[in-house]
Amino acid sequence: MEKEVLANVEQRMKKAVERLRQELASVRTGKATTALLDPIRVEYYGSHVPISQVAGVSAPEPRLLVVQPWDKAMVAEIGKAIQKSDLGLNPISDGQVLRIPIPPLNEERRHDLVKVVKKMVEEGRVAIRNIRRDGNEELKKLEKDKKLSEDSEKKSQAEVQKLTDKHIAQMEELLSKKEAEIMEV
DSSP states (O other): OHHHHHHHHHHHHHHHHHHHHHHHHTSOOSSOOGGGGTTOEEEETTEEEEGGGTEEEEEEETTEEEEEESSGGGHHHHHHHHHHSTTOOOOEEOSSOEEEEOOOOOHHHHHHHHHHHHHHHHHHHHHHHHHHHHHHHHHHHHHHTTSSOHHHHHHHHHHHHHHHHHHHHHHHHHHHHHHHHHHOO
16 A cells, blocks of 8 residues: 555656656757747647647757748748747748747846746645645555554655655756756856
8 A cells, every 4th residue: 555655656756857857948048959849839720739740840050940840831820929939039931941040048038047947946846745745645544544554654754755855856956957058158
């Protein structure tokens, strides 16, 4: 029983770290990365889909993204979606392909992005702590229902705390890497 609880807690914590990793990838730094366009959705035959499902996205240079729609009619639609996003990007269209120059970040924008990243990481920490709380409640319930001894419950709670510390440390590492990436000129 307790092993199942611990396995569930660890799996949920790993998912929280992975979700944070994906969120951080979509934060703009001074370099071009295809993950930058992941959160942007375009209208395609009545449904909103990610750009990567209607076009090929590549980063041929450190400060340039190229979006090549499979359907040429989508060029204007994708361009509008990118401009509407809060990324501050201005795509240049030649009717076939969109070229998106990635402007260097100014100091003020860098500090704003660091704040955004810190907020994301704090939300991730809160998610991890909520998972810890849920796991501990499950363990207490097992102990109350006499399916687990008091000693086993304490050991398992200590194990849950170790998992919590480990995953929060991973989030801190992601934060420091992303912060350094953003502040790099």
